[in-house]
Amino acid sequence: MIRTTLFLNFFVTLLYVLLWASTISAQTHHTHQHSFEGAEQWVKEFDDPNRDSWQKPHEVIQALALQPDAVIADIGSGTGYFSVRFSHMVPKGRIYGVDIEPDMVKYLANRAQRDGLNNVISVQAAPDDPRLPEKVDLIIMVDTFHHIEGRDRYFRKLHDYLKPGGRVAIIDFRMDSPDGPPKSARSTPEAIKAELTASGYVLVQMHDFLPKQYFLVFQSSKN
Numbered sequence: 001m002i003r004t005t006l007f008l009n010f011f012v013t014l015l016y017v018l019l020w021a022s023t024i025s026a027q028t029h030h031t032h033q034h035s036f037e038g039a040e041q042w043v044k045e046f047d048d049p050n051r052d053s054w055q056k057p058h059e060v061i062q063a064l065a066l067q068p069d070a071v072i073a074d075i076g077s078g079t080g081y082f083s084v085r086f087s088h089m090v091p092k093g094r095i096y097g098v099d100i101e102p103d104m105v106k107y108l109a110n111r112a113q114r115d116g117l118n119n120v121i122s123v124q125a126a127p128d129d130p131r132l133p134e135k136v137d138l139i140i141m142v143d144t145f146h147h148i149e150g151r152d153r154y155f156r157k158l159h160d161y162l163k164p165g166g167r168v169a170i171i172d173f174r175m176d177s178p179d180g181p182p183k184s185a186r187s188t189p190e191a192i193k194a195e196l197t198a199s200g201y202v203l204v205q206m207h208d209f210l211p212k213q214y215f216l217v218f219q220s221s222k223n
Contacts, residue, residue, distance in 0.1 A: 054211050055142075057082060061089050063207050063215070064138060064169060068092045071136040073123075073161065075099075076144025080108040080120070087117045098123045098130045128154060132161045140169040143213075145192065146185045155199040164223045168201060170216045177212040189214045 060082075066072070069092040074083045077097035086095045097108045097120060109122035125131050128150060130139075139158060148154050158168060170192060173180025180186065187195075193203050196218050205217035 051081070055081075055213075056210060057085050059209060060171070060215065061085060063205075063209075064140075064167075064217070066090050066093070066138065070138060071134065071163070072096065073098055073130060073132050073136045073139045075125070075130050075139060075141045076147065077108060077122075078104050080111050082140065082142055083108060083120050084111070084115070084117060087112075087120045091119065093119060095120045096123050096132055096136070097121070098125045098132070100125045100127055129157060130161065135161055135163045136166060137163055138167050138169060140171070142171045143173065143180070145170050145172045146181050146187065151195060152199050155196060155201065159200060159220050159222050162220050162223065166220065166223070167204070168196070168218045168220075170196075170218070171210065171213050173213050179212055189216060192216060 066086075066089065068090055070090045071094045072086050072090065073096045074086065075098045077083045077099050080097055083095050083097035086093075097105075097112075099105050099108070099122075102124060105122045105124045108120070111117075112120035112122065121133075123131060123133070139161065145151075155168075162168070172192075173186055175183060175186055175188060189206065192214075193216070196203070200221050201218040202221050203216060204219050207215040207217075209215075
């Protein structure tokens, strides 16, 4: 009888642990691995004209003080909200719109061709490597940081894609923003600074004019 009771208690405990682990795993998957298939459907959200009022793309690009021939990697470019704007602001430069979702890559390539944006190149990335064809002056991630798995390894790899003096700009939703991913998936500016410092970067600028997001700019400490 005692052995039977102990076995039942062990079985119930094991079942609880497995259910708990499964729940946590499912939550983590939902938080970090959002599917962005069907680019045409996402255009309404990503390129909504109302987004300009809080995303302030012109102010963001001005704050980055880019040279006319700058080479830029827009990682997590989606439908091209920022890539297209960079194209007009740096007419002598090159903009790599980088995404891991094939449909987004195809959409941006077609958009660039349709609109005659010859300096926008759509790049199919891997989850652990942006696969840029050359070194760049700026890597920018808008609402993308929280999607990246294995961030320490990923950002260490980005050193190899930066020109001397190259920068990494991160824009993502603040904890108190009414929009954005679940709060469990968000990071504070302090946490991001700690992560990137550990990966070999130095915070060089911090802008506070975006109402819903923080805007951090880093440089590699290796060049």
